[in-house]
Amino acid sequence: MESLSVLDASFLQAEDSDPHVSLAVGGVSIIAGPAPDYAELLEVFAARAQRIPRCTQMLRTHSLDIAPPEWVPDDSFDIAHHVHRMALPQPGSDAELFAAIATVMERRLDRERPLWECWVIEGLSEDRWAILLKIHHCIADGIATARMLAELSDPEDAAAGTYAGDIRAARKDGGPRWWGVRLSLNPFTWAPDVLRATLAAAGAVEHAVVGAAELTASVLTHPSDSSLNGSLSAMRRFSAARVDLADLALVHKVFAVTLNDVALAAITGAYRTMLLDRGETPGSEGLRTLVPVSMRSADDFDVTDNRVSAMLPLLPIDEPDPVMRLAIVHERLTKAKDSGQREGGSAMFAAAQSVPFALSAWTIRLLTRLPQRSVTALATNVPGPRGRQRVLGREVLEILPVPPIALHLRTGIAMLSYADRFFFGIMADYDAAPDVDGLAASVEEEVRRLAELARAAGSVE
Structure with missing residues (x-):
């Protein structure tokens, strides 16, 4: 039997801390009818x-958290408990689809069964239908969820590549390694190699400690009050933005930033517009953002679990100029990466593995019950399939990512690339964010503006 890691189990404990929270992640495939x-x-x-072990396994927990939960077979597994069918009211537009997604995602999964559901949604306009896959976050992170969604596609498409191969954590070269230093295959060179590895190890530890300190300081910082942060109700709203991947790539090329920088700059501008429309002044400390970072290696793409760390960059919501905003996002993301925040977050969870599980479990429950106002948004980027997928021979037109919200974050944005398009899925608290569709529209407008500015800058050059 496999036990949950401290990171995997932390999503259960965070869910236990707030009765208004459901920590499930989702993906919606919109399919030609x-x-x-x-x-x-x-x-x-x-x-x-049956090809995905977690789909037929359930949790076995222990009283008082004396040991971590374990995955055990569900001897009474019945697919009918997990695959459901629903029809949208007419006209079956985005509004009806998004309302259905929010309703499904706001309800908690039954812990007496395997922690997933699949909803077949019929009645979409333009002769389309959809599949919503809902998985508890203790099972999978974004990349693993995308892989599980691909497994429900036709076999030849499930085996196709994704953009995940391009993430930095997946890059590796051959040969044995020690603390990140590649050892030569010649044993006579191992002594100097091990010396370099020892020095690298010391540097890596220092890097992780500095990163952990930065994360802790960021969490303890108290920014100016914002309507983006506060208690949550039990109901949700969902919306989505759709842009061309070519527009992001153009901005990336002209302004020498990453694709993720472009997406985060668009999100920053959209939040700025949202606050201005609410009559609030975007402050320099107002958008501390939780940015999950994959720690998954190329060998672990098919492993179903969580392999993530986090960065907490302060996004420049106070900057009115879109190009300057993009430059600041790039600078701050680069600084966060170089500071060791990613390694520091991973090191903290690794250290938690060495203490009794009950201690780590109850500590996480306590910390997640405390109100926090330092982090105000979630932005997670999931590399999706490169090629078109099909389900029972029918083409998948779009894939919308669906993030959870928790810990007083009233909105969360997940990003996913699919073929030649890029999608932003936005989950929000029903009462606190009635303007979520406006946030989605602003994201699309920000990408359009950046692409126009990139074209203008490119033509001048």
């Missing part, structure tokens, strides 16, 4: 779910 026969779909999904 008509929808297949439901009985046929159920049979196919039953077979494909």
